[in-house]
Amino acid sequence: MANNKIVLIGGGNMGRSLLRGILKAGLTSAEDFTVVDVDEGTLGALRDEYGMRTSTDAAEAIVGAEVVILAVKPYILNGVLDGLVPTVEADQLFISIVAGVKGAYISKKLGKNNPVVRCMPNIAAIVDAAASGVSACGSATPEHLDIAEELLGAVGEVVRVKENLLDAVTGLSGSGPAYIYMVIEALCDGGVRMGLTREVSMKLAIQTVSGAAQVVRESGEHPAVLKDRVTTPGGTTIAALNVLEAGGLRGMMIDAVVAATERAKAVAEETSAEASEDA
Numbered sequence: 001m002a003n004n005k006i007v008l009i010g011g012g013n014m015g016r017s018l019l020r021g022i023l024k025a026g027l028t029s030a031e032d033f034t035v036v037d038v039d040e041g042t043l044g045a046l047r048d049e050y051g052m053r054t055s056t057d058a059a060e061a062i063v064g065a066e067v068v069i070l071a072v073k074p075y076i077l078n079g080v081l082d083g084l085v086p087t088v089e090a091d092q093l094f095i096s097i098v099a100g101v102k103g104a105y106i107s108k109k110l111g112k113n114n115p116v117v118r119c120m121p122n123i124a125a126i127v128d129a130a131a132s133g134v135s136a137c138g139s140a141t142p143e144h145l146d147i148a149e150e151l152l153g154a155v156g157e158v159v160r161v162k163e164n165l166l167d168a169v170t171g172l173s174g175s176g177p178a179y180i181y182m183v184i185e186a187l188c189d190g191g192v193r194m195g196l197t198r199e200v201s202m203k204l205a206i207q208t209v210s211g212a213a214q215v216v217r218e219s220g221e222h223p224a225v226l227k228d229r230v231t232t233p234g235g236t237t238i239a240a241l242n243v244l245e246a247g248g249l250r251g252m253m254i255d256a257v258v259a260a261t262e263r264a265k266a267v268a269e270e271t272s273a274e275a276s277e278d279a
């Protein structure tokens with residue numbers, strides 16, 4: 001993958017994270033990386049920090065590129081794709097992180113049956129700890145998927161799924177950080193309720209969530225086994241687990257993923273309908 005020419009369209013939160021991760025991992029050099037954005041201030045700051053090329057003209061920037069990463073907001077995408085039509089080449093791989101827009105739609109708009117890989121990263125990309133799903137769409141081959149996986153892998157873990165399961169990825173890991181933020185906040189409040197300072201409580205809550213996840217990852221054991229191991233008969237943990245079960249914690253988490261997945265499906269349908277009206 002090294003030294004493939006990459007163009008990133010959209011230098012916002014996710015785009016910047018990808019840029020940083022890809023350059024840090026040495027997957028391409030700054031000279032072979034171009035960022036396109038509408039904001040000169042954003043581009044100037046990125047040039048100062050990373051020294052790569054920048055442009056406000058996407059159609060010109062993609063000439064000669066092997067990979068084009070789409071990282072603009074969904075409502076901007078149609079205009080961006082329309083602008084690329086005059087210069088796009090059929091063999092250019094499009095990697096889209098735009099939520100809710102199908103790969104087939106992107107390929108159709110570009111008009112040359114381009115390979116498209118759709119990705120759903122999450123906000124933890126900003127600290128190289130994203131959980132991302134990737135799907136090959138249309139003419140995309142396993143080699144195209146390899147490229148997308150390598151690029152997204154620069155900012156975290158990547159799994160391959162069929163495109164129809166990307167909404168489930170959105171429901172679990174795309175929206176998931178918010179669920180865990182609520183858990184951290186609630187644990188912290190529990191500590192404060194029992195007399196710990198907020199500062200101490202927050203430190204303990206964050207480390208508990210991150211340490212527990214690390215144990216699951218490194219031990220490879222099922223969370224239920226790990227839970228049983230720390231649950232002493234008649235002890236403190238089982239008293240708390242009793243409360244969590246009575247409150248339906250696990251059912252609620254499953255329902256939350258279902259609700260977010262269904263919402264992602266509905267948004268995708270709304271977006272596709274709007275997009276085809278515009279097309």
Ligand SMILES: NC(=O)c1ccc[n+]([C@@H]2O[C@H](COP(=O)([O-])OP(=O)(O)OC[C@H]3O[C@@H](n4cnc5c(N)ncnc54)[C@H](OP(=O)(O)O)[C@@H]3O)[C@@H](O)[C@H]2O)c1
Pocket residue numbers: 009010011012013014015036037038039042058071072073074076079080097098099120121122123174
């Ligand atoms: N944030 C997440 O956690 C997350 C997770 C998964 C997927 N995504 C997807 O990632 C995409 C980007 O999200 P984000 O949070 O990074 O958004 P963002 O911060 O708003 O970044 C989008 C960038 O694109 C720029 N832009 C606007 N119009 C443009 C154009 N015509 N050509 C080139 N650049 C243009 C924006 O500039 P201005 O700000 O000046 O308009 C902004 O810098 C979205 O489609 C979102 O669905 C985000």
